[in-house]
Amino acid sequence: MSVSRSLIRRLERICGPESVLSDPDELLVYESDAYPLARGLPGGVVFPTSTAATSEVLKALHGHEVAFVPRGSGTSLAGGCLTGRDAVMVCTSKMKRILEVDLDNECAIVEAGVITQEISDAVAEYGYFYAPDPASQSACTIGGNVATNAGGPHTLKYGVTGHHVLGLTVVLSCGEVLTLGGRTQTAPGYDLVSVFIGSEGTLGLVTEATVKLTRAPAAYRTVLAIYDRMNDAGNTVRDIIAAGIVPAALEMMDQAIVQILEDAHAYGFPRDAEAVLVIELDGIEAGLDRQLDRILAICRENRVRSVDDAASAEQRAALWKARKTAFGALGRAAPTCITQDGVVPRSELPHILRFVRQVADKHRLRVASNFHAGDGNIHPNFLFDQRDPEQVAAVQRASHEILAECVRVGGSVTGEHGIGVEKTEALRLMFNEADLAAQRQVKHVFDPRGRANPNKIFP
Amino acid sequence: MSAASEVIRSIERVAGRVVPHPGALDGDKLGGAEPEFTVAPESEDQLVEIVRAGHGGEVVLAPVGAGLQEFDIRPRGDTRPVVLVSTQNLREVYHYSSEDLTLTVGAGLTLGGLDDLVRPNGQHLPFDPPFRRAATMGGAIACNTVGPRSLVHGPIGHSMTGASMVLPDGTLVKSGARTVKNVAGYDLHKMFIGSYGSLGILTRVSLRLKALPEDFRLVRFRAGSFNDVRSVIDRLTRGLTRPCMIEILNPIAAANLDSNIEAGDLLVFVGYEGATDEVAWQLDQIDAAGKQRSARLDHEDSRKQYEVLTSWPEREADYAFEAIAPAQNRWALIESCSDRGIAVMAHGRNGVAMGCGTGDLTLETAAALRADAGPTGSVMFTRLPAGSNVSRWSCSNPAYKWTRAIKQEFDPRQIFPWPGFLDTDCES
Numbered sequence: 001m002s003v004s005r006s007l008i009r010r011l012e013r014i015c016g017p018e019s020v021l022s023d024p025d026e027l028l029v030y031e032s033d034a035y036p037l038a039r040g041l042p043g044g045v046v047f048p049t050s051t052a053a054t055s056e057v058l059k060a061l062h063g064h065e066v067a068f069v070p071r072g073s074g075t076s077l078a079g080g081c082l083t084g085r086d087a088v089m090v091c092t093s094k095m096k097r098i099l100e101v102d103l104d105n106e107c108a109i110v111e112a113g114v115i116t117q118e119i120s121d122a123v124a125e126y127g128y129f130y131a132p133d134p135a136s137q138s139a140c141t142i143g144g145n146v147a148t149n150a151g152g153p154h155t156l157k158y159g160v161t162g163h164h165v166l167g168l169t170v171v172l173s174c175g176e177v178l179t180l181g182g183r184t185q186t187a188p189g190y191d192l193v194s195v196f197i198g199s200e201g202t203l204g205l206v207t208e209a210t211v212k213l214t215r216a217p218a219a220y221r222t223v224l225a226i227y228d229r230m231n232d233a234g235n236t237v238r239d240i241i242a243a244g245i246v247p248a249a250l251e252m253m254d255q256a257i258v259q260i261l262e263d264a265h266a267y268g269f270p271r272d273a274e275a276v277l278v279i280e281l282d283g284i285e286a287g288l289d290r291q292l293d294r295i296l297a298i299c300r301e302n303r304v305r306s307v308d309d310a311a312s313a314e315q316r317a318a319l320w321k322a323r324k325t326a327f328g329a330l331g332r333a334a335p336t337c338i339t340q341d342g343v344v345p346r347s348e349l350p351h352i353l354r355f356v357r358q359v360a361d362k363h364r365l366r367v368a369s370n371f372h373a374g375d376g377n378i379h380p381n382f383l384f385d386q387r388d389p390e391q392v393a394a395v396q397r398a399s400h401e402i403l404a405e406c407v408r409v410g411g412s413v414t415g416e417h418g419i420g421v422e423k424t425e426a427l428r429l430m431f432n433e434a435d436l437a438a439q440r441q442v443k444h445v446f447d448p449r450g451r452a453n454p455n456k457i458f459p
Numbered sequence: 460m461s462a463a464s465e466v467i468r469s470i471e472r473v474a475g476r477v478v479p480h481p482g483a484l485d486g487d488k489l490g491g492a493e494p495e496f497t498v499a500p501e502s503e504d505q506l507v508e509i510v511r512a513g514h515g516g517e518v519v520l521a522p523v524g525a526g527l528q529e530f531d532i533r534p535r536g537d538t539r540p541v542v543l544v545s546t547q548n549l550r551e552v553y554h555y556s557s558e559d560l561t562l563t564v565g566a567g568l569t570l571g572g573l574d575d576l577v578r579p580n581g582q583h584l585p586f587d588p589p590f591r592r593a594a595t596m597g598g599a600i601a602c603n604t605v606g607p608r609s610l611v612h613g614p615i616g617h618s619m620t621g622a623s624m625v626l627p628d629g630t631l632v633k634s635g636a637r638t639v640k641n642v643a644g645y646d647l648h649k650m651f652i653g654s655y656g657s658l659g660i661l662t663r664v665s666l667r668l669k670a671l672p673e674d675f676r677l678v679r680f681r682a683g684s685f686n687d688v689r690s691v692i693d694r695l696t697r698g699l700t701r702p703c704m705i706e707i708l709n710p711i712a713a714a715n716l717d718s719n720i721e722a723g724d725l726l727v728f729v730g731y732e733g734a735t736d737e738v739a740w741q742l743d744q745i746d747a748a749g750k751q752r753s754a755r756l757d758h759e760d761s762r763k764q765y766e767v768l769t770s771w772p773e774r775e776a777d778y779a780f781e782a783i784a785p786a787q788n789r790w791a792l793i794e795s796c797s798d799r800g801i802a803v804m805a806h807g808r809n810g811v812a813m814g815c816g817t818g819d820l821t822l823e824t825a826a827a828l829r830a831d832a833g834p835t836g837s838v839m840f841t842r843l844p845a846g847s848n849v850s851r852w853s854c855s856n857p858a859y860k861w862t863r864a865i866k867q868e869f870d871p872r873q874i875f876p877w878p879g880f881l882d883t884d885c886e887s
Contacts, residue, residue, distance in 0.1 A: 104786035106696075106808065127697070149642045160640060163617050180858050182835045183785040184810025186605055186614050186653070188852065189862045189880045194616055194649030198642045215701060242558040244581055244670025284701060287737030343638045345559040375640045376559075410554075412641040419643060430636065430643050438632045438869075439645045445864045457644060 001065040002086050003043025010064075011046045011088070014056045019047040019094065030071070030089055035079035036336050036386055037396075038421055042069065042089040049094045051169055051177060051207040058205065059175030061088055067451040068173065070201040072113060072141030077339050078420025080147065080200050080456060087454065090205055092143045098122050099208070105183040106213045107166055112143025112206050116150075119211060128213040131158035134416070135324045143206045148418040149198035153249040153323065156374035157282070158214065160416065162197040167210035170196060170203070173451040183210055195442060200418045201453040203446040217248070217282035221292045222310040222319060225277040225299050226270055230254060230357075233275035234350035236302040237373040240279075240295055241346045247295065248282040250374030254353075257326050257368035257381070264329035267322045273305065277373065278323055280316075326370040327381075334366065334383035340399050342406035343415040346376045352405065356380045359401050363394040377415035378406075404429055424459045462517040463540050467496060469512035470542060473505060474498045477542070494521065494532075499545040503565070503623070503631070503662045509544060510660065511629030516872030520544050522656040524567060524598025527590050528841050530655045531851055534877045544660065546597050553663055554637060557582060560668040561620070561637050566597030566661040582668045585612035587769050589813070597661040602841075603653030604781060605811050606769055607704035607730065612669070615652060621665035622648035624658075627870040631662070639667045650865065655878040658869050672732035675703075677761040678745055680727040681720060681752040685794055688725050692807055695729060700741040704730035705807025706768055709793050712802035716767065727807075728768060730761070771804055772815035779815040779842040780828070786810070788833030795831045799824060815842075825849045852879035 008022045021027055022044045032039040043066070048054040061068050069083035071091045083089055095111035098119065102108065103126055110119060116137040119130035133152035134140055140150070146168065151160045158164075167181030181193040196203055227233040237250055253261075253276050258269045269276060279295060281288050296307060310316040330337040344352045353369075356378065360367040371379035380402065384391040403413045403426050413419075413426040427436070440458060443450070460468075471477040478497040500506040513520045519541045521532045532541050549567035556562075557580040564573060571592030573584055587606030588599050600622075605614045612618070621635025624647075634647035651661055682688045688707055695702055706728040708716060713726040720726065729745075731738045742755055756764055772779040784792050789805060789812065796803040796814050805812035814828075820843065829838045837853035863881050 102786075105810070151640055155640065159613070159617060160642075162646075163613055178858065178861060184783050184836075185609060186603055186783060186809075186811065187856065187858075188653060188783065188837045188839055189856060189859055190654055190658075190865055191603070191616055191649045191652040192858060192861060192865075194646050194652070197646070199645055203645075215696075218699060238558065241560065244560075246670065284699075284733070284737045284740060286740035287734035290734060290736060343636070343640050345556060345561060345638055347556060347558040372640075376638055377640050410636075411638050412636040412643050414643050415638075415640040416642055423643075427644060431633070434630050435632045435634065436644070438626060438630070438647055439634070441868050442645055442647065442650070442865070445861070445868045 003066055003088055004064065007060065007064045007066060008044050010060045011044065011057060014060060015046055015048050015053055019049070021045040030074070033074040033076040033079060033081040035077055035082070035420060035422055036338065037392065038079050038082055040082050040084040042083045043085045043087055045089040045091055047091050047094040051171065054090065054171045054205060054207050055175045055177050057090060058171050058173060061451070062174050067454045068205065069453050070143065070147065070205045072144035073139050075136045075140045075144060076148070076420055077341065077417045078414070078422040080418050080420040082421055092141060092207070095207060101126070102183060107183050107210050108213055109208060109210050110142055111208055112141060114142050116140055116142055116145055123213055124216070127216050129216045130164065130211055131214045132161045132164055135327055142209050142211065146197050146206050146209055147200045148416060151372065151375070151377065151416040153251050153372060155372060156250055157246055157248040162194055164212045165193060165197060165209055166212055168193055168196055168206055169208035170206050172204040173447045173449065178204065181210065198418070200420065200456050202443060202456050204452055219282065219285040219288055220316055221281040221288045222316045223279050223292070224308040224310065224319060225279060226273045226305045226307070227275045227277070227303070228273060228305050229303065230275040230353055231350055232302045232304070233277055234353050234373070236277060236299055236304070237349055238347050239298045239302065241374065243294065243298065245291060245294060247279050247374060249278065249280040251278040251323055251371070252276070252373035253323070253326065253370040254368060256366070257370045260329050260333045260368055261322060261326055264332050265322070265325065267318070269322070278319060323370065330368065330381055330383065333368070334385065336384050336386040338382045338395055338399070339417070340378070340380045340382065340402060341414050341417040342378050342403050342411060344376045344378065344406050344409050344411035346374070348409040348411070349373060349376055351409065352378060355405050356402055359398045363398045365394055365398055372415070375415065376411065400426065419457045421456060424457065427457065427459055462515070466513055466515065466517045467540070467542065470498055470509050473508040473512055474500055494541040494543040496540065497543040497545060499548050501548050503549065506544070506549065506660060506662060507625050507629055507631050510625045510627070513542065514627060514629050514872070514874055516874055518542050519876065520874055521876050522546060522597070522601070522660040524595030525569065525593045527594055527598065528602050529843065530876060531879050532876045534873065534882070546595060546660065549662060552576060560670070561639065561665065562668055563637060563663055563665040564596060565663055567595050570594050570596065570599060577668055578671065581671050583671050584618055584666055585669050586615050586618055589769060589771060591769055596664050600652055600661060600664065601654055601656050605806065605809060607706050607806055609806065609809050610705060611703045616649055618666050619648060619652070619664060620667055622651065622661055623663045624648065624651060624661050626659045627872065627874045635665060637665050656876045657866055657878050657881070659875060674735045674738040674758065675730065675732040675761055675765070676738050676742060676758060677756045677764050678729045678742065679754045679756060680729065682725045682727060683723065685725065685790060688727055689790065691727055696808060698744065700731065700744050702729045703732045704728070707793065707805040707807055709797045709803045711797060711800060712804050715773065715802055728764065730765070768804070772802070772813050776815035776842065777817045777844045778820045778840060779813065780838050780840045782812045782814065782828065782832050782836065782838045783810050784812065784832040784836035788831060788836055792828070792831040795827065820844055820847055820849055822849060829853050850879055856880070
């Protein structure tokens with residue numbers, strides 16, 4: 001059903017006219033997210049400010065048989081926030097309160113529109129932080145993180161969003177409010193919290209999350225390891241993991257992305273190195289140096305050129321700033337960038353890195369990679385011009401080949417960005433029709449009419 | 460021949476052997492279930508065929524691993540024959556990469572068997588439910604029991620990356636992946652966590668392993684009061700150390716563990732794991748703070764004590780329960796148990812406490828425990844005295860409506876067990 005004027009007026013009565021957009025010029029801002037190859041103008045955008053208001057909004061949409069698309073900050077890299085004129089975008093950006101910090105239970109209850117970094121900022125004075133740290137953490141929202149089970153560099157030690165969410169408040173497409181989990185690590189019954197996490201808004205709209213707080217590390221050791229050969233960097237990652245060492249983070253950047261970063265910011269990275277590793281340990285001060293020594297020994301065994309120590313807190317912050325601004329720097333390198341997201345077993349990292357390069361060469365594409373090597377989660381960034389259909393087609397072919405190879409060697413088509421609209425067909429690389437049918441049964445329970453973020457995930 | 464008998468015959472044709480009397484496979488391990496028949500498929504394919512034979516709903520198929528925990532099988536008033544489907548033969552190791560610290564095993568593999576496979580490589584699965592070595596992977600997941608080290612490693616869901624399962628219609632499906640990160644599709648396998656076999660049967664499970672810590676040490680504290688215990692825990696959790704486990708034993712549990720302690724004393728065991736120097740430094744912090752009535756255990760004694768703590772509650776107890784309570788209610792629950800003569804061991808900071816008692820369990824006692832757990836807590840009786848009319852499950856979770864909806868969607872004929880949390884009118 002299309003979005004009628006009467007529905008817009010109803011939404012305005014629920015949320016206030018200042019919280020509803022229906023003018024085409026205003027809607028243009030919301031026609032895309034961070035996935036550049038698709039866009040769609042929503043039929044309207046509404047900004048509820050509470051769970052109760054969200055429930056009323058979804059009831060109204062339900063009554064008018066109109067679908068909804070949840071949106072946080074719109075940082076989805078897979079088109080998870082895209083919609084069309086027959087759906088309303090429900091934006092959580094005005095639900096941005098940290099409702100409670102509960103140190104006795106080591107958790108915080110936050111609204112879905114809270115920016116991820118703000119949770120850590122709010123609890124830092126108590127000696128805690130919120131561990132998941134997607135690169136976009138200063139812009140993305142907790143609701144979005146839940147939708148894609150977001151990770152980040154420190155996932156290696158601390159786990160993904162799903163390891164840090166104890167409970168959810170969800171509004172279903174019929175408007176019913178569902179409370180799952182709570183303040184404890186487990187709850188009786190089916191683990192529906194885990195089913196909703198990573199469901200990309202296709203089961204309902206998350207309005208609140210109870211997130212686990214983690215004691216902040218007492219100390220850090222952060223180094224930048226520089227390699228003449230990417231293969232050696234990949235082997236280093238493989239060997240560190242195989243040795244049973246779990247750094248807090250183990251990130252890789254290739255030469256292409258280093259050069260782009262240097263062009264943009266002149267951080268001082270070596271432009272001639274094929275790869276650099278950012279390796280971080282954290283925890284109790286005692287023992288960190290010995291662990292670092294073990295890692296450095298592995299680096300030397302794999303022909304590291306040099307290792308720079310980020311000895312001070314400022315140097316550490318600068319290194320992480322450089323790593324996390326890589327995506328932004330790509331915008332200077334080409335009109336269009338697509339960040340691919342695949343996962344392989346860590347032992348396959350050297351192979352998949354070579355494969356990515358071969359595929360890029362084969363399709364004559366420029367690619368720059370910065371990724372979570374310790375998890376085997378690769379992010380080849382394709383740099384091209386989407387105004388050229390041949391380049392677009394080449395990127396799509398190359399992406400498919402890389403994802404197929406990830407699956408072939410025992411991996412996944414997505415580690416943290418989700419399926420969105422980008423990879424609905426790629427899901428078939430991992431699951432057969434029976435697998436997908438079972439997943440659709442879950443959707444049928446919570447969203448029988450298919451109105452929660454339609455056309456996402458399933459082919 | 461009745462329809463149910465025909466189904467039993469069909470299952471027998473598939474499996475080759477259906478045992479007509481309960482317990483004939485291993486009487487001590489079937490918990491409180493009352494099956495009429497037992498079958499033990501030899502393979503995943505055979506299991507699929509058994510479920511297909513039974514998917515008409517004439518019988519109830521109840522999956523069982525090691526049978527360490529009682530579970531509800533049929534809704535009240537349901538008189539269909541029950542066939543226990545033992546997973547004990549599904550022990551295959553489908554994939555193990557010590558390089559990648561990933562593993563996929565048959566759901567019937569015991570955690571002890573898993574240990575024997577990975578520990579020689581200096582690895583482990585950081586998951587320690589009670590009676591760990593005997594528990595099967597599938598059973599432990601289905602019961603979702605947490606152990607002491609869940610404080611830092613989380614419940615089993617944090618280690619589980621994927622699974623294959625047979626659904627009530629006999630379809631074999633998979634979800635998740637082998638890799639440590641994956642967000643492709645829904646995590647259907649996570650729905651099976653805590654499902655008590657009600658949605659289907661796990662056949663294989665993919666897991667992420669961790670390196671064995673270099674050292675593991677326990678510190679034992681004696682405390683004369685609950686206030687003392689709370690003070691110890693507050694100092695530990697807000698201080699410089701990072702415990703991997705905190706186990707609180709009320710006076711009854713403490714006395715059961717150590718008959719030499721003073722009457723009324725509580726015991727707290729705090730564990731540290733990691734690099735040797737890291738652990739040593741943390742132990743020194745406790746000493747430096749001058750903690751009274753504490754004793755460090757050496758590595759070997761720590762390991763032995765840990766085995767004792769994870770072999771709890773006592774199997775001789777007449778009833779046992781697992782309580783989930785947020786911090787605001789946890790102390791009231793522990794103190795209330797002490798007043799009632801119930802032994803309790805609580806996992807500090809993760810909300811879970813296990814208790815056990817002897818003698819009769821009255822409805823009043825069960826109701827009082829549930830009230831103590833608080834409006835957002837729950838008490839689930841893992842063992843009940845014979846003939847007890849106490850409901851196994853609390854009824855306070857509004858999400859149960861949606862667990863019923865899931866159950867109805869996947870198992871409309873109620874082929875698989877019916878845990879009490881699916882009831883609409885359970886009594887406390």
